[in-house]
Amino acid sequence: xxxxxxxxxxARVAGVSRQTVSRALNDKGEIDAGTKQRVLDAARELGxxxxxxxRGLVRQDSTTIGLVIPDLLNPFFTEVAAGALEAARAxxxxxxxxxxxxxxxxxxxxxxxxxxxxxxxxxxxxxDEAELxxxxxxxPAVLIGRDHRSPRFSSIRIDGEKGVHEAVDHLVAxxxxxxxxxxxxxxxxxxxxxxxxxxxxxxxxxxAPVVGNAVQSADGGAEALNELxxxxxxxxxxxxxxxxxxxxxxxxxxxxxxxxxxxxxxxxFDGLQLGTVVDPALTSVALDTRxxxxxxxxxxxxxxxxxxxxxxxxxxxxAVLLVRESA
Amino acid sequence: xxxxxxxxxxARVAGVSRQTVSRALNDKGEIDAGTKQRVLDAARELGxxxxxxxRGLVRQDSTTIGLVIPDLLNPFFTEVAAGALEAARAxxxxxxxxxxxxxxxxxxxxxxxxxxxxxxxxxxxxxDEAELxxxxxxxPAVLIGRDHRSPRFSSIRIDGEKGVHEAVDHLVAxxxxxxxxxxxxxxxxxxxxxxxxxxxxxxxxxxAPVVGNAVQSADGGAEALNELxxxxxxxxxxxxxxxxxxxxxxxxxxxxxxxxxxxxxxxxFDGLQLGTVVDPALTSVALDTRxxxxxxxxxxxxxxxxxxxxxxxxxxxxAVLLVRESA
DNA sequence: TTGAAAGCGGTACCAT
DNA sequence: ATGGTACCGCTTTCAA
Numbered sequence: 001x002x003x004x005x006x007x008x009x010x011a012r013v014a015g016v017s018r019q020t021v022s023r024a025l026n027d028k029g030e031i032d033a034g035t036k037q038r039v040l041d042a043a044r045e046l047g048x049x050x051x052x053x054x055r056g057l058v059r060q061d062s063t064t065i066g067l068v069i070p071d072l073l074n075p076f077f078t079e080v081a082a083g084a085l086e087a088a089r090a091x092x093x094x095x096x097x098x099x100x101x102x103x104x105x106x107x108x109x110x111x112x113x114x115x116x117x118x119x120x121x122x123x124x125x126x127x128d129e130a131e132l133x134x135x136x137x138x139x140p141a142v143l144i145g146r147d148h149r150s151p152r153f154s155s156i157r158i159d160g161e162k163g164v165h166e167a168v169d170h171l172v173a174x175x176x177x178x179x180x181x182x183x184x185x186x187x188x189x190x191x192x193x194x195x196x197x198x199x200x201x202x203x204x205x206x207x208a209p210v211v212g213n214a215v216q217s218a219d220g221g222a223e224a225l226n227e228l229x230x231x232x233x234x235x236x237x238x239x240x241x242x243x244x245x246x247x248x249x250x251x252x253x254x255x256x257x258x259x260x261x262x263x264x265x266x267x268x269f270d271g272l273q274l275g276t277v278v279d280p281a282l283t284s285v286a287l288d289t290r291x292x293x294x295x296x297x298x299x300x301x302x303x304x305x306x307x308x309x310x311x312x313x314x315x316x317x318x319a320v321l322l323v324r325e326s327a
Numbered sequence: 328x329x330x331x332x333x334x335x336x337x338a339r340v341a342g343v344s345r346q347t348v349s350r351a352l353n354d355k356g357e358i359d360a361g362t363k364q365r366v367l368d369a370a371r372e373l374g375x376x377x378x379x380x381x382r383g384l385v386r387q388d389s390t391t392i393g394l395v396i397p398d399l400l401n402p403f404f405t406e407v408a409a410g411a412l413e414a415a416r417a418x419x420x421x422x423x424x425x426x427x428x429x430x431x432x433x434x435x436x437x438x439x440x441x442x443x444x445x446x447x448x449x450x451x452x453x454x455d456e457a458e459l460x461x462x463x464x465x466x467p468a469v470l471i472g473r474d475h476r477s478p479r480f481s482s483i484r485i486d487g488e489k490g491v492h493e494a495v496d497h498l499v500a501x502x503x504x505x506x507x508x509x510x511x512x513x514x515x516x517x518x519x520x521x522x523x524x525x526x527x528x529x530x531x532x533x534x535a536p537v538v539g540n541a542v543q544s545a546d547g548g549a550e551a552l553n554e555l556x557x558x559x560x561x562x563x564x565x566x567x568x569x570x571x572x573x574x575x576x577x578x579x580x581x582x583x584x585x586x587x588x589x590x591x592x593x594x595x596f597d598g599l600q601l602g603t604v605v606d607p608a609l610t611s612v613a614l615d616t617r618x619x620x621x622x623x624x625x626x627x628x629x630x631x632x633x634x635x636x637x638x639x640x641x642x643x644x645x646a647v648l649l650v651r652e653s654a
Numbered sequence: 655t656t657g658a659a660a661g662c663g664g665t666a667c668c669a670t
Numbered sequence: 671a672t673g674g675t676a677c678c679g680c681t682t683t684c685a686a
Binding site: 346381383386 | 671672673674677678679680
Binding site: 085 | 331371374375376377378379380381382383384387389391399400402405406408409412413416419421422423424425426440442443444445464465466545546571574575577578581582600601603604605606
């Protein structure tokens with residue numbers, strides 16, 4: 001492994017001092033054109049590249065934010081990430097992306113590493129606040145889609161209540177009464193989204209919604225729909241935990257010979273762009289994913305700079321019903 | 328904006344030297360338990376976080392690789408990115424993701440910024456080698472899906488020839504003779520994928536393939552298929568530039584009342600996981616996207632470390648036909 | 655126009 | 671167990 005070429009090497013070869021090298025490289029004035037050229041040539045020849053650490057050490061700017069997401073392959077997180085990258089880029093900040101592979105173990109090891117590499121973290125975490133704090137040791141952190149108790153954290157809150165109510169209203173207005181839900185499987189408690197759904201159903205006097213559980217994949221959604229319809233053949237509409245599950249449900253419905261939305265209306269959650277590639281295009285309770293990413297970055301930036309936090313009400317992203325074709 | 332808390336501040340408050348602070352923080356032995364606690368308390372109190380620059384400067388390890396992709400929202404690039412992240416993580420390296428938004432202008436500004444932030448770049452570039460070199464100034468670079476002339480660059484090459492031949496063989500074996508293609512619109516020249524397709528058709532004595540052009544989106548694919556079938560109603564199969572376009576074609580086919588694959592067989596390119604959420608699941612000439620990302624990282628790592636490049640034949644990723652349902 | 659010297663915030667090595 | 675000192679690679683005064 002070849003030794004690093006430093007500014008001193010360049011200086012020696014060019015026959016000048018390193019300050020002069022610095023001047024040449026950073027396009028400062030106050031330098032003879034000939035000297036500058038000589039330095040540049042030497043630098044090229046040696047393959048010199050300035051150390052980003054040394055630079056960063058002396059110029060105290062340069063903000064790097066760690067974005068922690070459970071699964072880059074999940075289009076929802078990809079959209080959030082895209083929003084974050086865009087927002088960061090606009091400010092000249094950098095984003096290091098960490099994928100925790102939906103695993104607590106990976107999340108821990110990610111956090112351990114993250115503290116040494118970035119100025120702030122934003123993202124989706126499943127560890128409790130105490131442990132997060134322990135790993136992060138004072139680093140600014142913005143939790144997405146999850147409230148915080150400790151003032152040490154910030155949150156980007158997601159409110160789907162209004163959107164889910166709109167969805168149920170929409171279904172009821174179209175004449176649906178027997179409406180089921182496909183919730184997320186494999187979590188201890190029912191999801192918030194399910195609570196919103198139940199509430200909305202209650203409001204219409206439609207009680208005891210029937211709920212199935214789907215693992216997080218299109219196949220999971222398909223399977224869950226099959227089971228649900230098996231037990232409750234009378235259902236004319238389903239609301240799902242998210243769009244991926246809804247897409248699986250779409251597929252399963254077609255296999256069962258049910259036309260969507262005529263025989264079975266389907267409404268997802270997330271409002272992924274992806275919802276337009278399936279047929280019929282997916283109606284969904286949509287989140288502004290770009291905005292989520294952008295907000296997280298903005299808030300992280302303020303924390304890093306020691307500026308006051310964004311006001312709470314701006315840290316909230318509300319879902320709205322996006323009517324396409326499936327309902 | 329509050330001033331940075333340094334190790335000296337902690338040392339002063341704890342009443343020790345900074346070396347002792349360093350010991351306490353890095354869990355070195357040779358330190359009194361009481362002292363260590365005192366230091367830790369002081370650090371917490373002050374909200375001290377070590378500077379990653381100073382650390383990086385003295386510990387010469389820590390590799391950061393820049394991943395440049397045209398569009399994170401394109402699932403193909405997402406999959407490559409996921410592969411890269413995974414490979415980097417396994418080595419303890421970091422990946423900064425840059426999205427150039429499919430724009431030359433953004434690509435330039437990205438490159439300008441990238442040089443100061445990472446040890447090597449990998450990704451998809453559209454600038455010519457001379458300009459890349461100029462921006463990169465000696466930084467190791469791995470071009471994906473694109474060959475290089477200058478030995479200054481590395482490439483991860485993509486070979487779809489075999490896979491596309493398999494696809495055509497598959498169609499021909501199923502009795503198809505009138506096979507069209509939906510190429511990528513908006514590029515000056517026909518794509519490599521089109522060349523492979525034409526060759527494969529030739530081999531079967533099926534000449535003059537009919538080709539339409541689709542813009543890069545599902546809608547683009549749908550539109551292009553409509554046009555193509557309008558001009559060539561006899562087609563019984565289409566091969567597309569990529570999976571997204573194929574998914575649009577799938578949708579368009581259904582709208583036209585054509586069953587897939589019975590009336591029209593569809594084969595995409597890329598082999599996206601996404602291909603399973605549509606119905607019928609997409610048959611595709613599949614690339615191992617994870618591997619592409621992993622190879623790029625591996626090669627970048629070697630370049631950074633000054634190790635010999637991976638042998639050329641290992642830097643090649645070949646596509647294979649992935650038969651699902653649409654053909 | 656150029657160079658010398660003083661840090662930036664840490665860690666490593668050598669004393670004590 | 672603790673502190674002193676040098677040094678990582680670069681930029682920024684300040685002189686010359």
